[in-house]
């Protein structure tokens with residue numbers, strides 16, 4: 001099993017979107033029995049909550065159901081369990097580096113680094129912005145999900 005964890009700040013907008021998009025892609029490709037997917041937040045504010053309704057609506061418009069997902073906080077043990085720990089922005093990346101046990105840093109990446117053609121490294125936080133921010137998150141996440149799946153195929157499958 002290849003294990004993938006997406007991490008943002010609150011685990012109610014960006015990383016649950018990445019989880020939903022990547023799970024749907026993995027299912028479409030017939031790889032659900034080879035790849036497990038989860039998401040978490042660096043902060044504990046929203047633990048146990050469903051994704052933000054704006055994120056769920058934007059994802060639903062693209063055929064992705066995030067309603068069963070619940071927020072949790074990232075823990076140091078995630079670095080033992082997961083093969084990929086993927087930060088949505090550089091602040092999440094810095095927080096995860098502080099959480100990361102020595103020697104496990106190689107598992108940590110910025111998610112958008114799997115889509116270098118985007119020329120961007122951070123998925124912008126849509127929480128305090130307008131509705132267009134949630135569609136932008138989906139566009140960026142879909143692009144990086146393609147690159148991530150290609151990396152997993154090349155290195156693990």
Ligand code: 4NP
Pocket residue numbers: 008009010011012013014015045125126127
């Ligand atoms: P996320 O967005 O990190 O993409 O889940 C946020 C959600 C909540 C807050 C900030 C960002 N907040 O401040 O509560």
